[in-house]
Amino acid sequence: MRDFTFKTYRKLLVQILESRYEFQTMEEFIMAPKEKVVVLRHDSDIWPKNDLQMALIENQSNVKSTYYFRVPETFNEVIIQKIASMSHEIGYHYEDLVRSKGNIDESINNFKINLERLRNFYPVKTITRHGRPLSKIESLDMWKTEDYKSHGIIAEPYLDVDYSKVLYLTDNGSKWNASSSNIRDYTYNEHFNFNIETTFDLIEAFKKNKLPNHIILNAHPARWNDKLIIWTYRYFLQKAKNVAKSLLKSVRK
Ligand SMILES: [Zn+2]
DSSP: OOSSSSSHHHHHHHHHTTTTTTTEEEHHHSOOOOOOEEEEEEEEEEEEHHHHHHHHHHHTTTTOEEEEEEEETTTTHHHHHHHHHHHHHEEEEHHHHHHHTTTTTHHHHHHHHHHHHHTSSOOOEEEEEETTTOSSOOOGGGGGGOOGGGGTOBHHHHHHTTTTTTTEEEEGSSSSOTTTTTTSSOOOOGGGGOOSSSHHHHHHHTTTTOSOOOEEEEEGGGGEEEEEEEEHHHHHHHHHHHHHHHHHHHHHH
């Protein structure tokens, strides 16, 4: 059976619910985390149509999640409106410091403008930065001199979540335990000793109740697809990317 299809995703949601976890949006989790909870975080990097498809699947299972949109790359007003209307949270997937080539003032200005565009659809309260592995600039550095809380933001999950207590798994590299292909998406889960590579491993771990009570799953909707031809294309593209990133990482060491 193929992994990273919407069919598999649906199975994952069903199992999480059967294992008696609740779902919270990032905003809710930051404000008042429930005892046993999964936060589904989605970075909308490309193809907002996939975001909509994933949002619908979640909605059919009565699940709320959080979608982070890039501006302008995935800023599709119709889709954002639809996703917000399903009670999902909308956030900003920013990269303003990279775009302004390191100019802090310009990046903050653009950040404000882009945030306002998203706030036409949802009162955005959380943000996540879009990783640019090939750039020497780190967008998180914007917050060394500026406080995002002064922009009505309550959290940037890279900075405001204690990953020694929260299990964080991302589907970067089309596997859940990639570390060599994660340059900016650090693996925080050294504290947890799980070998979860495929979504089927993840479903199994939920089934056996082996996982901690607080979990953030970062699923990039563009990586999930039911169409075999796109799936095959992405599969081989990802393999090539992983090799390139591993090489880059060994050069940087
Ligand atoms: Zn991203």
